[in-house]
Amino acid sequence: xxxKRTTMVSLCVAAISLTSSNISQAETLFxxxxxxxxxxxxxxxxxxxxxxxxxVDFQPNDGGPWxxxxxxxxxxxxxxxxxxxxxxxxxTSLPADALVDLSEVDLGDTKVNSTFMELGKLGGSEQKYLPxxxxxxxMAANKKALEFxxxxxxxxALTYDQLIEWAKNMAEKTGSPKFGFPAGPKGLKHxxxxxxxxxxxxxxxxxxxxxxEAIVAWEKFKELWQYTHSGSTNYSFMQEQLLSEDVWxxxxxxxxxxxxxxxxxxxxxxxxxxxxxxxxxxxxxxAGVAVPKTAADAASAKQLAAYMxxxxxxxxxxxxxxxxxxxxxxxxxxxxxxxKIAGAAIAAMSGSADANxxxxxxxxxxxxxxxxxxxxxxxxxxxxAGQDIKQVLDEQKEDLRKIMNDTGAPCWAPDKxxxxxxxxx
Amino acid sequence: xxxxxxxxxLLLPATLFLGIFFLYPFGLxxxxxxxxxxxxxxxxxxxxxGHWKFSTAFWNTLLLALAVVxxxxxxxxxxxxxxxxMQKGRDIFLxxxxxxxxxxxxxxxxxxxxxxxxSGFLNSMLHGLGFIDQPVMFLGYQSPVIxxxxxxxxxxxRATAIMLVIIVAGMGLIPKEYAEAAEVxxxxxxxxxxxxxxxxxxxSLQTAxxxxxxxxxxxxxxxxxxxxTTFPVxxxxxxxxxxxxxxxxxxxxxxxxxxAISIVFTLxxxxxxxxxxxxxx
Numbered sequence: 001x002x003x004k005r006t007t008m009v010s011l012c013v014a015a016i017s018l019t020s021s022n023i024s025q026a027e028t029l030f031x032x033x034x035x036x037x038x039x040x041x042x043x044x045x046x047x048x049x050x051x052x053x054x055x056v057d058f059q060p061n062d063g064g065p066w067x068x069x070x071x072x073x074x075x076x077x078x079x080x081x082x083x084x085x086x087x088x089x090x091x092t093s094l095p096a097d098a099l100v101d102l103s104e105v106d107l108g109d110t111k112v113n114s115t116f117m118e119l120g121k122l123g124g125s126e127q128k129y130l131p132x133x134x135x136x137x138x139m140a141a142n143k144k145a146l147e148f149x150x151x152x153x154x155x156x157a158l159t160y161d162q163l164i165e166w167a168k169n170m171a172e173k174t175g176s177p178k179f180g181f182p183a184g185p186k187g188l189k190h191x192x193x194x195x196x197x198x199x200x201x202x203x204x205x206x207x208x209x210x211x212x213e214a215i216v217a218w219e220k221f222k223e224l225w226q227y228t229h230s231g232s233t234n235y236s237f238m239q240e241q242l243l244s245e246d247v248w249x250x251x252x253x254x255x256x257x258x259x260x261x262x263x264x265x266x267x268x269x270x271x272x273x274x275x276x277x278x279x280x281x282x283x284x285x286x287a288g289v290a291v292p293k294t295a296a297d298a299a300s301a302k303q304l305a306a307y308m309x310x311x312x313x314x315x316x317x318x319x320x321x322x323x324x325x326x327x328x329x330x331x332x333x334x335x336x337x338x339x340k341i342a343g344a345a346i347a348a349m350s351g352s353a354d355a356n357x358x359x360x361x362x363x364x365x366x367x368x369x370x371x372x373x374x375x376x377x378x379x380x381x382x383x384x385a386g387q388d389i390k391q392v393l394d395e396q397k398e399d400l401r402k403i404m405n406d407t408g409a410p411c412w413a414p415d416k417x418x419x420x421x422x423x424x425x
Numbered sequence: 426x427x428x429x430x431x432x433x434x435l436l437l438p439a440t441l442f443l444g445i446f447f448l449y450p451f452g453l454x455x456x457x458x459x460x461x462x463x464x465x466x467x468x469x470x471x472x473x474x475g476h477w478k479f480s481t482a483f484w485n486t487l488l489l490a491l492a493v494v495x496x497x498x499x500x501x502x503x504x505x506x507x508x509x510x511m512q513k514g515r516d517i518f519l520x521x522x523x524x525x526x527x528x529x530x531x532x533x534x535x536x537x538x539x540x541x542x543x544s545g546f547l548n549s550m551l552h553g554l555g556f557i558d559q560p561v562m563f564l565g566y567q568s569p570v571i572x573x574x575x576x577x578x579x580x581x582x583r584a585t586a587i588m589l590v591i592i593v594a595g596m597g598l599i600p601k602e603y604a605e606a607a608e609v610x611x612x613x614x615x616x617x618x619x620x621x622x623x624x625x626x627x628x629s630l631q632t633a634x635x636x637x638x639x640x641x642x643x644x645x646x647x648x649x650x651x652x653x654t655t656f657p658v659x660x661x662x663x664x665x666x667x668x669x670x671x672x673x674x675x676x677x678x679x680x681x682x683x684x685a686i687s688i689v690f691t692l693x694x695x696x697x698x699x700x701x702x703x704x705x706x
Contacts, residue, residue: 368671
């Protein structure tokens, strides 16, 4: 009797381990922080990954759980994750030896944007990730808002002063604020400060964090905030408020405006972010694919990475996620409205005479979250809590300096390149 | 011999389970809160208290518990008295009262968000009745009082039932003779409740209060659903440090603070509501 039970147990164990090893061989687990909404994730599986030539298990997750599982696998020295899909900032927070060098991956004739390829090296010589898709932040407006636009303003070349005047006009003439800003818990407000407000007023992100120019920038933002919808502290995806017409004008990530453009293409327009004294600051968002060193089958993962960069795959990804291709490819005419509207706005923004493109924060390692928190704290203290601007910036500056010194991260555009850690003045 | 060992044997799996999945990780978290690469340190605690939001989060958490728990206690006592005096349909009412217990706290937060948000039920109702022309922003960052009240309502709605269940069970244990004796001596219903029922309920009140207060210090999902980041509490700060800031040590330090105040309040209730030896039913 006893013998029989042991046999049963070992049979069960064997059966379980057999099935699990079968799964890991047959499928590549694509562990992603992108394409998280349920419909997007399903569209990734059905429309993008179905033709990959291998079985792919696409599993998107929030940044925290994503990193927790990956770190656990790295620490254990073995794992089931085959390929990673994440933002540039997610990859910078990984240990230096976490990712396999992808420079040998055969990309065929595909021409990948060289700036992004360079970013994918994370400051070293190995290709830590391959660029996968890109996006940026733009402005969107309901056409109803246009009649309140200041008379001398050109929507494709707005300044921050004109935006404030526009928001003021709308608030005063319609009875309630109509400008919306994604300041909610999942909103991407920090990117606005890092990539838009600071570069436009100080031509810097880090070095001049607490400068006189930065004080002006925050004063301007406070002025804009007076005419900003007070629900903004709960907004995370501005497409929702644009569609519900709670707000008429908004700033957000292109992928977070896409539903508005797609559902009512005749009601909304997209246009460039405004310009300040030091130009029209803007920042790209890059997502990449990478293979962790613990991948069970690195060869199929690399094949999958190459597949993700094929022009056809890139177009399918664009339709699914509203993130733009990172390879040279002509956009067909039947693209969704969001792609056309956002594409035109991005072209106008990057092609403007005063364009001041920044780069994503780089070299911050696992301090990326704390770096963002410096800007979020400054916002919450100055704008929401009404604290003194200079005092807040001087205090937050110390946190920022500590992060830069601890990580030794050199400056990135628009800050001037630095020897060693980027200085905070 | 077998019979003597049996209880220990039966308890062993649960004890092992708790040891491995609770005590061991707890030890790791405690160590993480007090250690750095170079050994023992209190620096995570100074980082924690140095952040401008910490004291707000700390007082918000305490204030919320102090505002919510007494109201829940009174409501639970009233509801339990009503239910205990029912002849018919007692079970149905108990089931209905305890429905919120079966709902996750995040879902509870979302239900109340659907009521209070700008395009929510409350605004639709007020608009329908002609009280307002434009939807009102109830949960904006400028109206912390309304946010606080909304969180209070959601918490009361969600978690009163756990106290109710414990108190109903406690009332069921009190022999009828005490109430009958009080009646014979001419006590009013209020006197019976205050002088007889309440003192005999002590053990149940103790359990209910300890459980509820610990839960109140761990409040998280309801708060984050209703207020986002405008009403920081200790648990939301723990989450922020762990996942947004990737700083597990400071998160562990805040968790230690939550543990400490939970222990303080548990000891407080154990002491205040203690049942003298030999005085139990």
